Amino acid sequence: MTLQVRLTHRFAGFDLDVAFDAPPGLTVLFGPSGSGKTTVVNTVAGLLRPDAGRIAVDDWVLTDSALRRHLPPHRRRLGYVFQEGRLFPHLSVRQNLLYGRWFAPRDTTVPDLDRVVQMLGIDPLLARRPGTLSGGERSRVAIGRALLAAPRLILADEPLAALDEARKAEILPYFERLRDESGVPILYVSHSSAEVARLATTVVALRAGRVAAIGPPAQVLGDAGAVGADTASVLTAQVTGHDADGLTRLQTGAGPVFVARLDAPPGTHVRLRVGARDVILSRDRPQGLSALNILAGRIAAITAEEGPNAQVVLTVGSDTLTARLTRRSVAAMGLAPGQPCHAILKTVAVAAGDIGALHTVPPAT
Numbered sequence: 387m388t389l390q391v392r393l394t395h396r397f398a399g400f401d402l403d404v405a406f407d408a409p410p411g412l413t414v415l416f417g418p419s420g421s422g423k424t425t426v427v428n429t430v431a432g433l434l435r436p437d438a439g440r441i442a443v444d445d446w447v448l449t450d451s452a453l454r455r456h457l458p459p460h461r462r463r464l465g466y467v468f469q470e471g472r473l474f475p476h477l478s479v480r481q482n483l484l485y486g487r488w489f490a491p492r493d494t495t496v497p498d499l500d501r502v503v504q505m506l507g508i509d510p511l512l513a514r515r516p517g518t519l520s521g522g523e524r525s526r527v528a529i530g531r532a533l534l535a536a537p538r539l540i541l542a543d544e545p546l547a548a549l550d551e552a553r554k555a556e557i558l559p560y561f562e563r564l565r566d567e568s569g570v571p572i573l574y575v576s577h578s579s580a581e582v583a584r585l586a587t588t589v590v591a592l593r594a595g596r597v598a599a600i601g602p603p604a605q606v607l608g609d610a611g612a613v614g615a616d617t618a619s620v621l622t623a624q625v626t627g628h629d630a631d632g633l634t635r636l637q638t639g640a641g642p643v644f645v646a647r648l649d650a651p652p653g654t655h656v657r658l659r660v661g662a663r664d665v666i667l668s669r670d671r672p673q674g675l676s677a678l679n680i681l682a683g684r685i686a687a688i689t690a691e692e693g694p695n696a697q698v699v700l701t702v703g704s705d706t707l708t709a710r711l712t713r714r715s716v717a718a719m720g721l722a723p724g725q726p727c728h729a730i731l732k733t734v735a736v737a738a739g740d741i742g743a744l745h746t747v748p749p750a751t
């Protein structure tokens with residue numbers, strides 16, 4: 387199933403004109419405050435009727451201004467996951483989950499409650515009321531409720547924004563499962579490039595009401611025109627072992643990388659996020675540095691930014707790595723496309739772990 391969005395809408399002082407497809411998997415709408423993310427989501431949800439446009443999931447048309455079709459929100463077959471879950475406080479977790487089913491049409495196969503409960507690890511919570519749950523537990527219940535409505539599309543509007551880092555880390559794997567197992571496109575709004583690197587199958591970067599870039603996270607996060615100062619790279623790697631001093635060894639296409647111990651067995655595939663500001667370049671292989679993570683690559687492109695900085699894009703193995711440095715440094719080092727170069731990574735974040743085979747939730751039809 388693919389969500390197709392084409393829409394134009396004008397508010398006083400704001401002009402939205404976007405077109406994108408969200409294929410199966412998780413599509414992040416990513417952009418700064420005021421770029422139009424919520425307006426797009428509200429239009430897809432049916433809460434806002436756009437001036438013009440067409441929104442469809444395959445041939446299920448939600449909005450088509452030319453046909454004057456605009457389905458009301460409750461007939462759109464959407465599952466919602468909001469900040470804090472927005473659960474009903476007077477109902478138990480079980481009743482909240484079953485509430486989702488009311489929205490599933492009679493002729494659809496609703497995912498099995500037990501399977502969803504197992505997938506989200508919420509079995510011990512079923513008899514409790516939302517008021518007694520942690521923020522992360524509430525989010526998991528909200529994901530379950532959305533799935534049990536047998537939706538054709540899941541909308542998640544900054545679902546982690548209200549959670550602290552520890553709770554975010556707890557809930558992210560469940561969004562990965564949802565992405566990998568629900569079979570339903572997920573449209574996910576976020577400000578956070580870390581969430582994009584970890585979760586996105588596709589990124590739609592919005593800027594001032596327009597699509598600035600669309601593509602896989604490695605491509606869009608490396609595009610300064612699309613994501614501004616937050617440029618980052620996504621590298622693919624595989625866990626090769628755990629060392630006695632508490633570090634985990636990973637193999638990238640351009641050499642080994644060490645990170646703080648990762649709770650994942652050898653062979654696990656992970657995505658690494660490296661901010662462009664966290665990369666230092668050296669023409670020669672540096673010696674005597676405290677940095678552990680040094681990758682050998684080749685300069686693919688150098689782009690001047692506005693102001694004193696430039697972006698240098700390296701090919702490292704089959705990935706690309708972007709470094710931000712001053713134009714003065716680029717000139718002083720005599721950097722040019724095609725040259726071999728070493729990248730010293732000051733900080734490496736593990737963005738996503740392979741979570742292995744899990745109980746499959748049958749796709750909603």
Ligand SMILES: Nc1ncnc2c1ncn2[C@@H]1O[C@H](COP(=O)(O)OP(=O)(O)OP(=O)(O)O)[C@@H](O)[C@H]1O
Binds near residue numbers: 397417418419421422
């Ligand atoms: N009902 C409305 N009437 C007038 N202007 C609106 C309305 N809703 C949104 N806007 C304007 O449209 C622009 C885009 O807003 P929107 O909420 O879609 O941005 P956003 O990317 O979701 O921002 P944030 O990340 O802060 O939630 C803003 O300039 C906002 O002020």
